[in-house]
Amino acid sequence: MKEKKVSEAINFRRAVRVYDSNKKIDKKIVKKCIEQAILAPSSDNLQLWEFYHITSPKKLKQISYACFNQPAAKTSQQIVIAVVRRKLWRSRAKMNSNFIKKNNPKDLNSKKIIGAINYYEKTIPNVYSDFFGILGFLKLIKSKIIGLYKPANKQVTYIDKRIAGHKSTALAAQNFMISMSAYGYDTCPMEGFDSDLLKKYLNLPKNSEICMVIGCGIRSENGIYGLRYRVPLKHVYFEK
Ligand SMILES: Cc1cc2nc3c(=O)[nH]c(=O)nc-3n(C[C@H](O)[C@H](O)[C@H](O)COP(=O)(O)O)c2cc1C
Known part of the structure; x- marks a missing residue:
């Protein structure tokens, strides 16, 4: 299958709400697009995401129900769910430090490699450890004080870590949608869902x-609801 150029894929992508039931999509290509999704950048390269590829008719029905049976879910041939797994930070940090050690066996004593390993084994636990949000709050007070004298990272609270997880996962989701578009496949991102129900259907932790x-x-003929509207660039682009 010939792939579109990046700019073509970006332009082709629309939020498609109604899919043609006669036109099937290939599971393997969707999986390949998920493989491209996970090449997205992520905060500290922790990759605190998971992707659930829904293909069975029974599961598709359940997921559609959890999405209020909105057309984009109800007529979907397959569904991909991008999930943030913040609590995996410890194991993902370990995977990163193991990767660095395995790929730099001769440089384990170099300053650069020690620094990289320490980042995952000391800095990340320091940044991600929390206790009901209390440690994060204390870290924020500390960085506010430091910030009086020099630049300091203020994105240290529990909420900041949640946002970081969603930022990175959303970047991967966009990679996925553009990759799908490059193959001539359509997608619709949705946040209209009952998250508790989805977690139950996917067997995910709270x-x-x-x-x-x-x-x-x-896309079916009536799959796109209207012309694409974008706020003109002059309202959103600022050169300083
Ligand atoms: C985070 C997010 C959540 C969205 N949720 C829904 C949704 O629940 N249902 C829906 O039909 N469209 C949803 N959309 C699609 C937007 O409405 C759509 O992208 C926007 O209107 C622009 O249209 P376009 O993507 O075709 O350019 C969502 C988009 C994003 C980025």
């Missing part, structure tokens, strides 16, 4: 968070 549900298929 502390996970649904970033986006993405309907997938091929």
Whole structure:
């Protein structure tokens, strides 16, 4: 299958609400697009995301129900759900430090490699450890005080970490949608869902968070609801 250029794929992508039930999409290509999704950058390269590829008719029905049976979910051929798994930070940090050690066996004593390993084994635990949000709050007070004298990172609270997880996962979700578009497949990102129900259907822990549900298929004639509207660039672009 010939892939579109990046600019073509970006332009082709629209939020498609109705998919053609006669046009099937290939599971393998959708999986490949998820593989491209996870090449997205992530905060501290922790990759605190998971992707659930829904293909079975029974599960599709459940997920659609949790998305209030909105057309983009109900007519989807397949669905991909991007989930934030903040609580995996410890294991993902360990995977990063193991990767660095394995790939730099001769440089384990170099300053650069020690620094990188320490980042995942000391700095990340320091940044991510929290106790019901209390440690994060104390860290914020500390950085506000430091910030009186020099630049200091103020994104240290529990909420900041949640936002960081969603930022990174949303970047991967966008990678996924553009990749799908490059193959001529359509998608619709959705945040209209009952997150508790979705977590139940996906067997996810309570502390996970649904970033986006993405309907997938091929647009039907009435699949796009209107012309694309964007606030003109002059309202959003500022050169300083
Ligand atoms: C985070 C997010 C959540 C969205 N949730 C929904 C949704 O629940 N249902 C829906 O039909 N469209 C949803 N959309 C699609 C937007 O309405 C759509 O992207 C926007 O109107 C612009 O249209 P375009 O994507 O075709 O350019 C969502 C988009 C984003 C980025």
